[in-house]
Amino acid sequence: MMISGNALLREIVATTLQMAFSSSLLALLIGVPIGVLVANSNFHGKKIIVVLMRTLMGLPPVVVGIVIFVLFSGTGPFGSLRLIYSVDLMIIAQVCLIFPIVAGMTETFVSSISSPILETAKGLGIGKLKTNFLTLNESKYQIVAIYLFAFARAISEVGAVQIVGGNILHKTRVMTTTIALNYNTGQFTYAIALGIILLLIALGVNLIASLLQRRTK
Amino acid sequence: MILTIENLKKQYGDKVVLDIEKFEFEKGLKYAIIGANGSGKSTLLKILAKTDKQSNGNFEFEKDTAVGFMPQHSFGFSMSVLNNIMLAFPLKYKNIAKVKTLEILEKLMLLPLKKKNGAHLSGGETERLALGRLLSNQHDILLLDEPTASMDVQSAIVAEKVLLEYLKQNGATLIFATHSLKQAERIADIIIFFANGNLIEYGKTKTVLNFPTSSQLIEFLQKA
Numbered sequence: 001m002m003i004s005g006n007a008l009l010r011e012i013v014a015t016t017l018q019m020a021f022s023s024s025l026l027a028l029l030i031g032v033p034i035g036v037l038v039a040n041s042n043f044h045g046k047k048i049i050v051v052l053m054r055t056l057m058g059l060p061p062v063v064v065g066i067v068i069f070v071l072f073s074g075t076g077p078f079g080s081l082r083l084i085y086s087v088d089l090m091i092i093a094q095v096c097l098i099f100p101i102v103a104g105m106t107e108t109f110v111s112s113i114s115s116p117i118l119e120t121a122k123g124l125g126i127g128k129l130k131t132n133f134l135t136l137n138e139s140k141y142q143i144v145a146i147y148l149f150a151f152a153r154a155i156s157e158v159g160a161v162q163i164v165g166g167n168i169l170h171k172t173r174v175m176t177t178t179i180a181l182n183y184n185t186g187q188f189t190y191a192i193a194l195g196i197i198l199l200l201i202a203l204g205v206n207l208i209a210s211l212l213q214r215r216t217k
Numbered sequence: 218m219i220l221t222i223e224n225l226k227k228q229y230g231d232k233v234v235l236d237i238e239k240f241e242f243e244k245g246l247k248y249a250i251i252g253a254n255g256s257g258k259s260t261l262l263k264i265l266a267k268t269d270k271q272s273n274g275n276f277e278f279e280k281d282t283a284v285g286f287m288p289q290h291s292f293g294f295s296m297s298v299l300n301n302i303m304l305a306f307p308l309k310y311k312n313i314a315k316v317k318t319l320e321i322l323e324k325l326m327l328l329p330l331k332k333k334n335g336a337h338l339s340g341g342e343t344e345r346l347a348l349g350r351l352l353s354n355q356h357d358i359l360l361l362d363e364p365t366a367s368m369d370v371q372s373a374i375v376a377e378k379v380l381l382e383y384l385k386q387n388g389a390t391l392i393f394a395t396h397s398l399k400q401a402e403r404i405a406d407i408i409i410f411f412a413n414g415n416l417i418e419y420g421k422t423k424t425v426l427n428f429p430t431s432s433q434l435i436e437f438l439q440k441a
């Protein structure tokens with residue numbers, strides 16, 4: 001019983017980590033370039049885009065979950081992809097949820113530091129693409145922090161993954177959905193134990209990140 | 218004329234901070250812009266460098282003029298001093314970048330700092346770095362906003378020497394803002410005096426400094 005319990009726990013933790021690392025990394029890869037580009041360019045309607053980005057940062061996970069569910073369910077436009085109730089779709093839902101946060105945080109930070117960078121680069125005749133990379137380089141430290149936030153959001157999120165993943169045992173069950181299930185069935189001790197493991201994982205990731213940050217300083 | 222300015226105006230709300238009717242810059246000459254804090258020196262240079270936009274009016278560089286600009290606040294990128302300069306080279310000059318970089322570092326006494334992080338330099342060191350970075354490439358006109366303001370006396374003299382050498386080699390034109398009348402006297406062919414965003418007086422350096430005509434410039438020079 002104990003052994004199978006441990007095996008199950010390991011499986012759930014593994015699925016959780018796979019999901020959280022994938023979705024936070026993808027959200028970073030999509031969100032950071034958007035944030036840098038918006039911050040560094042001047043175009044008509046930029047203010048509207050920024051407001052939109054900041055609004056999307058507050059997307060409720062449940063709503064994202066429902067929308068993705070509808071899009072990918074059997075009768076939805078992407079139904080033929082057969083992704084419903086899969087870890088892949090959980091990742092897609094989380095990326096939708098998290099990349100606007102990454103983009104918004106990146107835009108806010110880059111806007112606060114960009115003016116001397118843009119001025120200097122322009123004065124040297126450096127092109128836009130290279131200027132964006134230079135800006136990125138100046139933002140390394142902050143981007144690690146933004147990544148941590150994205151990861152924390154991914155690993156602790158339950159609303160969207162519950163809906164599109166369905167909390168299926170041995171397939172899409174992750175720590176948060178297990179905790180919710182245990183709570184519903186009254187197994188509080190197990191729920192809290194899982195919560196503590198989740199926190200420990202977050203702590204581990206944070207420790208690695210702060211080592212990384214120290215090297216970028 | 219390498220640069221012509223016409224009815225150039227900049228305002229924030231109702232406040233006009235720059236208003237120049239017409240001015241022409243002659244190729245190969247060195248122009249110093251002097252004037253009190255807030256008189257519009259940086260505003261003009263930033264507009265000419267296209268890091269800021271005028272509210273009205275126009276300016277035009279001669280065709281194919283390569284413009285180099287050094288902002289008032291120099292910036293060191295967070296990478297080595299060496300890479301800070303290397304990054305200024307376009308890809309096609311990659312093969313000569315290292316040699317040229319070491320050369321300019323040597324000239325500006327930055328060689329001992331070449332491995333240091335550019336974001337961790339002192340004010341004067343950052344200024345030397347920014348100047349070196351700009352001078353490592355060819356420009357037809359340089360716009361320098363108080364390029365030696367944070368440098369110690371010796372560094373400033375060295376920087377001036379390197380700058381003059383560059384101008385001579387490239388036949389480049391110089392427009393720089395400065396609070397040092399001595400520096401303007403040492404470098405400039407023409408001095409332009411600004412007050413409250415207006416171009417009050419200009420002329421040959423010695424003439425402007427020794428025989429000012431406007432009451433504003435006379436007062437400015439007396440206080441200096």
Ligand SMILES: Nc1ncnc2c1ncn2[C@@H]1O[C@H](COP(=O)(O)OP(=O)(O)OP(=O)(O)O)[C@@H](O)[C@H]1O
Pocket residue numbers: 229234252253254255256257258259260261289
């Ligand atoms: N973003 C801004 N918003 C409002 N006013 C501004 C802004 N930027 C500059 N100004 C004003 O424009 C005027 C001209 O500023 P500018 O920086 O050109 O002066 P300066 O001659 O370079 O002064 P300094 O010798 O101090 O460098 C100042 O009165 C300044 O307060």
Ligand SMILES: [Mg+2]
Pocket residue numbers: 258259260289362394
């Ligand atoms: Mg200024």
